[in-house]
Amino acid sequence: MSILVIQIPERQRLSARGGPDAQTPVSGLGTEYAYVSSPDGLVMSAQGECSAALLPKASTVVAMLADTDVSWHRITLPKAPAARLRAALVGVLEESLLDDADEVHLAVAPDATAGQPTWVAAVDRRWLRAELAVLEKADVFVDRIVPSSWPDDPPSGHFAETRTTAAGPDQGVMLHWAHADGVASIRLQGGLPRALIPRPAPAGTRWSATPGAAASAEQWLGMPVNVMARPERALQAARSLWNLRQFDLAQRTRGARALRDGLRRLASPQWRPVRLGLVALVVAQIVGLNLWAWHQRSTIEARKVALQGVVRAAFPRVSDLDIQRDAAAVMQREVQTLRAVAGKAGDADLEPMLMAAAAAWPTDRPPAEMLRYETGRLTLGAAGWTEPQIAQFRGMLQTSGWQVDANGTQLVMSRARPGTRS
Template structure:
């Protein structure tokens, strides 16, 4: 299950504009392609149209493109939750509410304090449009750093284009939020003293280009963490900034793809093997059942053939035992002078037994092999129903149409 994580370039801040950067459709995106979300497979930088394809596509924001607010999640319907959040955080926002995009922390509970991520909505929407215009279905948008209550984390990285005297930037995240600042002046030193005095020992990481400078400034070794590895760390988080108005319109497809990817994941391998075994057992069972049915049918056919040969030794070739037995029985009955159910005498006798009282004798009738047609002109519906009801228990079928009654044995044509 391959995963493509795309780094969205930092937003350009323009003092004379509304703060939105123009969509950079021709700009390059840094990316990392991983076969499993853990190891780096390949990485690089290219235009959106040239990005590799993968089963899952995620996007990561820069540290400075996401601000963090702490508030109690209001108890509001889903359709009105964003408006309730804007009203609650209006005084804390750095930009106009109509251009701010908000996203809740994973597993946020109404009525409980939670972290809320804020970013510039038109800019983020334009970047997602560039990626999706290149055929990439971005399922989640992730922050590069987020408030972490488990272990404080400080990450050093270079800031291209900054003052050469202060080329590093430190991103600090802990239970109190996320702070991104340059290593210049006394503020970083003051905060460092407070961070190191905390109860939990912090985790210090740095990109390879910033590691030496970071260790000199910090006075302690740091763990190397490349930009690609940091992007994969963000991909393993539960965060998703595609909420509210930026929620994907193809949620059903995403849910289906998520379910399919989960089914293909290693933890589901026993389930897959179990389903394969179940299908194999079902196929084997159906074939065995079909073989048993064919064997039973063949045994019954042989038994009927044996009955035919024993009852009528003169029959040499058995082609259709039931039909041949019926013909031979009919021939014996005819030879003995006994009428069959479909003969004229049997049909006429049955009709006479059920004939309504007060009805005059018949003016005429018509006989066909197995069928006797009687005129019923002037019969009332009650008489017709009584006639049918008296003959039905004896295995006779009576059909009425156009003033005629047709009598035949049940099962006859």
């Protein structure tokens, strides 16, 4: 399973000088995305920066938001059905949100339980929708959205260089402090970090820094830190259980998107045994059907040859051409000819039909008032017959292979076809 983690550029904000931060471009206008790809989410296989259209393909795409683009709120999860949970969250967080509730996208912590304390992440909805739209326009469909850091215990602190601003390069360092009470992003310069970070730090605290900020971090802490480049931190974030694609941003796979996602998963390495199995099944079905068809053709041809042999042996004067065309018809024709020459009645002649009708004739009925014979069909007058009498007459003849049809005041008798039920 290949994984692609995309760093969503930080949201554009107003700088202290009253203008937009020059480092963050408008969504979709020449935006380049830092990315890292991995075959298993643990080992990095490639990294770089490029436009959305040039991002590498992967079976799973994860978008990572910057620390400063997510705010955190600790609440007791309200008891509400899934369809109304967001409205219930807005009711609880209305006093805490800095923006209008309709402008904020909310996401609940994984495995949150109703009635229990939990964390809720808040992100600017319009901005996040715009970023996802840019990626989807380039056929990059995000499966999960994860934060760079989240409230956690034991705490973790990550040092990174601050961004380049309109005023020029800023050589400062930002500390992202994630602990049990939330996430804070503060500049390392000044006394605020000393006031917020306990000294000594809680046991088990994990410290990391980007290569460019490692020296400043070690000097500030007075101890070594784990050097973690941005791609490594992106992979670490992708392994979290968080997924901010919830509520109105929840992934919807319908129509062509569902087909595309299904084909993408089917093409992934973990589905290779399934693909091989399907190919083997299709090949087996094709080979099996062809073998069965060949067997059936062979059986039919063998029976046809056997029938032709019987006809040739019984009627040697008949030409092979007639036998090859329709051996059964030739046999029926020749048998009828021989029977006529011998003066014997056939099954569909008048005499056998009269004998069969007489044997089944109801004892309480007078002789037939009307009789008409056509080749293979005998019509008898049945005026005044009751339904039980007709049923009795039909039943007795049916056992002998005859078919009786009631037509008003007449009964039409004929030889029953194979498989026909009266």
